[in-house]
Amino acid sequence: MNKPKSDPFPGFSVQPVVTCDQIKFQMIDAPYRQITEVPEYLFSDIRPDDLVLDVGANIGAFCLRAARFSPHVTAVEPVTADLLEENVRLNHADVRIIRGALGTGKPAEIFWDGYRLLSPTYTLGKLIGMAGGCDFLKCDCEGAEWLIQPRDLDGIRRIEMELHIPPISAPPNPALLDYIWDKYTFSLDRSPVYSPFGVMGILHATLK
Numbered sequence: 721m722n723k724p725k726s727d728p729f730p731g732f733s734v735q736p737v738v739t740c741d742q743i744k745f746q747m748i749d750a751p752y753r754q755i756t757e758v759p760e761y762l763f764s765d766i767r768p769d770d771l772v773l774d775v776g777a778n779i780g781a782f783c784l785r786a787a788r789f790s791p792h793v794t795a796v797e798p799v800t801a802d803l804l805e806e807n808v809r810l811n812h813a814d815v816r817i818i819r820g821a822l823g824t825g826k827p828a829e830i831f832w833d834g835y836r837l838l839s840p841t842y843t844l845g846k847l848i849g850m851a852g853g854c855d856f857l858k859c860d861c862e863g864a865e866w867l868i869q870p871r872d873l874d875g876i877r878r879i880e881m882e883l884h885i886p887p888i889s890a891p892p893n894p895a896l897l898d899y900i901w902d903k904y905t906f907s908l909d910r911s912p913v914y915s916p917f918g919v920m921g922i923l924h925a926t927l928k
Contacts, residue, residue, distance in 0.1 A: 743784050744810040746803060752833035754779045754800065760909065760922050761858060761880045766790050770877075771853040775822050775844075776860040780807040780815070786858070787813040794851035796820060798839035799832045818842075818850055822864040832862070844872040857881070863889020870899035877927045879904065883920040892920070900925055 737745040739756055747754045758781045766772060766789035774783040777795035784807060787793045791814040797804050798821040808815045821830055823841025830839045841864075848854045857873075859865050859881040866889055873879070879900075885892065900906060906925035 741785070743781075744807065745779060746806050746810065747779070748803065750835070752799065752835045754803065755781045758782045758785070760882075762924050763789070763856070763858070763880060765878065766856055770855040771851060772856045772858070773847060773851050773854040774858045775847065776862070777804055777817075778860075779803045780811075780813075782858050782860075783815050784808070784811050784813050786856075787811075787815050790856075792852075794818060794847075796822065796842075796847055798830045799835060799837065816851070818847065822847065822859070822861045823867060844868045848872065866890050866893040866896065868893070868896055870896050873899060873903070879906075879923060879925040881923040881925075883908070883923055885920045888919070903928060 733749045735747045737747055737756055743756070745756050755778045761782055763786055766786055768790055770790045770792065772786045772790050772793040774786065774793065774795040777783050777797040779800050780795065783793050783795040793814060794816045795804060796818045798819065801817060801819045805817055808817065820840040820842055821828065822844060825841060825843050825846065827838055828841045830837055842850070854876050856878045857876050857880070863884040865881055865883060883892070904925035904927055906923055908921045908923055910921040
């Protein structure tokens with residue numbers, strides 16, 4: 721006799737969604753945004769052997785699509801990790817999940833649409849080590865990108881990153897901007913698909 725499957729989201733109404741490109745999502749009636757489409761990011765140049773790191777994966781909109789290009793994808797998410805894990809399972813995707821956030825390495829309070837929790841954080845260098853390397857970095861972490869040490873970008877071929885300004889984040893880190901200016905060819909899309917207050921734009925960068 722088969723045991724009934726336990727409810728992974730007790731107390732929440734679950735809504736299945738299938739996108740036009742056939743990505744399956746489970747969404748719940750939680751107060752925070754659950755993102756299923758990421759047209760602001762460019763990633764058709766992901767190579768089959770690329771090590772892809774998705775920082776701020778939400779429920780999987782980027783990493784699930786990236787996994788169609790490369791079987792070496794690691795997703796980092798502090799808030800919606802349970803939903804992310806379920807969506808990875810639904811899509812039979814090769815995605816490893818790290819429960820946590822980009823930061824200094826010390827636990828930090830994470831805020832997302834009025835929801836907050838205390839989460840472990842990791843430096844970008846630590847996350848890259850946990851992932852086994854990084855050739856393609858996607859980063860959307862609500863201002864924590866300015867905590868990245870420039871040396872941690874060494875060797876990353878491609879970057880797709882949402883950049884923030886106060887009040888969402890601390891002021892931009894000049895050292896990080898100087899490093900990207902020196903090492904990458906890039907463009908900055910200042911008109912993202914959604915434009916919450918505090919978004920500078922989307923960085924598209926390729927190592928020179």
